[in-house]
Amino acid sequence: MQLSRLGTPLLIAAIVFLSAACEKTQTTQLGPRGLGLVQNAKPHDIAMLAEKNKVPVPLPAANPDGPRAGEFYENVQLLGDYSKSEFGRTMISIKNWVAPGQGCGYCHNAPYYEEDTKYPKLVAREMIKMVRHINSDWKEHVGKTGVTCWTCHRGNNVPQKIWFKPNDNDPHGMVAGRSPMRLPTASSGNTGLPSDVLEHYLLGNDNLRIVGTDALADNTNRRSIKQAKYTYGMMMVMSESLGVNCDFCHNTRAFYSWEQSRPQRATAWYGIRMVRDLNNTTLATVATLLPLNRMGPAGDGPKIYCATCHQGVNKPLYGFPMVQDYPELIASKTPDYVPGPHPHSDRDDDEEDEKPVTKKGVLGGMKSKN
Numbered sequence: 566m567q568l569s570r571l572g573t574p575l576l577i578a579a580i581v582f583l584s585a586a587c588e589k590t591q592t593t594q595l596g597p598r599g600l601g602l603v604q605n606a607k608p609h610d611i612a613m614l615a616e617k618n619k620v621p622v623p624l625p626a627a628n629p630d631g632p633r634a635g636e637f638y639e640n641v642q643l644l645g646d647y648s649k650s651e652f653g654r655t656m657i658s659i660k661n662w663v664a665p666g667q668g669c670g671y672c673h674n675a676p677y678y679e680e681d682t683k684y685p686k687l688v689a690r691e692m693i694k695m696v697r698h699i700n701s702d703w704k705e706h707v708g709k710t711g712v713t714c715w716t717c718h719r720g721n722n723v724p725q726k727i728w729f730k731p732n733d734n735d736p737h738g739m740v741a742g743r744s745p746m747r748l749p750t751a752s753s754g755n756t757g758l759p760s761d762v763l764e765h766y767l768l769g770n771d772n773l774r775i776v777g778t779d780a781l782a783d784n785t786n787r788r789s790i791k792q793a794k795y796t797y798g799m800m801m802v803m804s805e806s807l808g809v810n811c812d813f814c815h816n817t818r819a820f821y822s823w824e825q826s827r828p829q830r831a832t833a834w835y836g837i838r839m840v841r842d843l844n845n846t847t848l849a850t851v852a853t854l855l856p857l858n859r860m861g862p863a864g865d866g867p868k869i870y871c872a873t874c875h876q877g878v879n880k881p882l883y884g885f886p887m888v889q890d891y892p893e894l895i896a897s898k899t900p901d902y903v904p905g906p907h908p909h910s911d912r913d914d915d916e917e918d919e920k921p922v923t924k925k926g927v928l929g930g931m932k933s934k935n
């Protein structure tokens with residue numbers, strides 16, 4: 566009796582649950598008919614990604630006239646050839662993108678803005694250099710879309726998608742000895758494939774190509790099953806990072822063939838080289854500036870991979886060219902600008918009150934939401 570009364574609501578609940586779980590997959594055909602170059606996506610995931618990839622409204626453009634920040638302030642090494650107002654706009658934007666919770670004090674010991682005593686300020690300088698390097702020297706990858714601090718940080722001090730070397734002593738991290746086969750981890754696209762692939766391909770420059778092109782002619786170790794697992798591990802990481810299938814880049818009947826691949830595969834090729842470059846330059850330098858609690862389980866510093874920028878979509882922020890509103894993050898205004906000695910650099914501390922910075926408010930006329 567009781568069971569049959571419960572039956573109807575239970576049945577309805579089951580139907581509602583099942584129909585929600587069996588959401589229809591949307592497919593998009595990317596290549597000519599017959600090749601099966603198809604991307605699959607769930608409407609729920611599309612909605613979630615759209616929410617996650619909202620772009621903050623840019624601050625209104627600042628007055629390019631007036632004193633240069635390099636003349637007006639004490640210790641501006643990179644942004645000195647922009648006007649004081651433009652400089653103020655950059656500071657507010659950086660604050661909004663990287664430290665909205667902490668504000669200017671995350672990097673500065675106000676009112677001594679010129680001091681280089683807080684590590685985030687030193688890291689931020691390296692980051693400004695990195696962003697300019699990406700936007701001007703890695704156009705083969707980032708095109709005109711470019712990147713800003715927001716691309717990776719999205720309002721967090723530490724970007725959400727970073728990686729460290731796996732810890733060999735972590736009982737959950739591996740099966741036995743230095744076996745490369747571990748339990749599924751994010752660093753192998755959540756597969757049981759080797760979890761140290763990122764070390765090989767995004768820090769080191771191991772060769773990802775494993776398909777032999779001569780029958781039995783090549784008996785080097787690279788054509789092994791072990792190497793194929795490494796390549797597949799990396800391919801899973803790339804696919805997951807961009808939220809795409811293998812055939813977003815490859816025609817899967819010929820993984821090796823560039824002629825049969827989509828142009829996006831070439832963009833990805835540059836992406837691999839760009840990430841290697843940045844992990845071995847900026848991120849290596851940053852590791853020497855960060856406190857110990859920022860280091861990974863094996864003691865190494867944080868590193869980037871495809872998801873750090875892409876965060877689940879084929880073009881970060883769906884290709885919105887956010888950096889075009891922030892030319893100071895593409896290059897300095899006068900490319901060979903070298904800051905000269907500051908006229909007040911020999912002042913003693915008593916003169917601090919005289920500094921226009923503390924008197925007028927750091928940003929002159931500009932309003933900070935902080």
Ligand code: HEC
Pocket residue numbers: 638639640641642643644645656657659660663664668669670671672673678679680685686687689690922927928933935
């Ligand atoms: C994420 C770190 C970071 C945040 C947050 C930040 N700044 Fe800065 N600030 C820097 C860096 C880096 C420099 C040096 C830039 C250079 O060398 O070109 C700088 C320099 C300055 C200077 C020049 C000081 C001098 O005399 O040399 C002022 C003024 C300043 N910031 C104000 C602000 C204000 C106001 C805020 C908040 C709205 C802010 N900053 C938020 C990193 C930051």
Ligand code: HEC
Pocket residue numbers: 659663685686688689692693696712713714715716717718722723724727851855859867868869873874894
């Ligand atoms: C390509 C991705 C990327 C971009 C773009 C980027 N960052 Fe970072 N940033 C990182 C990574 C990775 C770290 C290291 C994480 C950590 O500190 O543990 C980091 C760390 C930092 C830190 C130190 C945070 C802390 O407390 O440890 C600051 C400050 C910072 N970035 C500022 C900036 C600013 C300012 C910009 C834009 C000019 C910028 N970043 C652009 C990836 C990026």
Ligand code: HEC
Pocket residue numbers: 772773774775776777796797800801803804807809810811812813814815820821822829830831833834837
């Ligand atoms: C975002 C683009 C992209 C996606 C997605 C992608 N690949 Fe790749 N794949 C590449 C690039 C680029 C290379 C060459 C890398 C290099 O030379 O450094 C490559 C190389 C390979 C190779 C080696 C080919 C050879 O000549 O030896 C195989 C196999 C492969 N991918 C399989 C896959 C599989 C399986 C997937 C899905 C799990 C996948 N790829 C997803 C871009 C992609």
Ligand code: HEC
Pocket residue numbers: 699706707708709710711712716803807829830832833836837840869870871872873874875879880881884
């Ligand atoms: C520093 C940020 C950043 C990192 C890290 C990064 N990318 Fe990108 N990627 C971009 C930007 C920005 C674009 C958009 C370029 C454009 O609009 O032309 C892009 C575009 C692409 C595209 C073309 C997508 C399309 O629809 O045309 C592919 C493929 C790609 N990236 C693959 C990768 C892979 C694989 C990695 C890791 C090895 C990677 N990216 C790492 C910023 C990044």
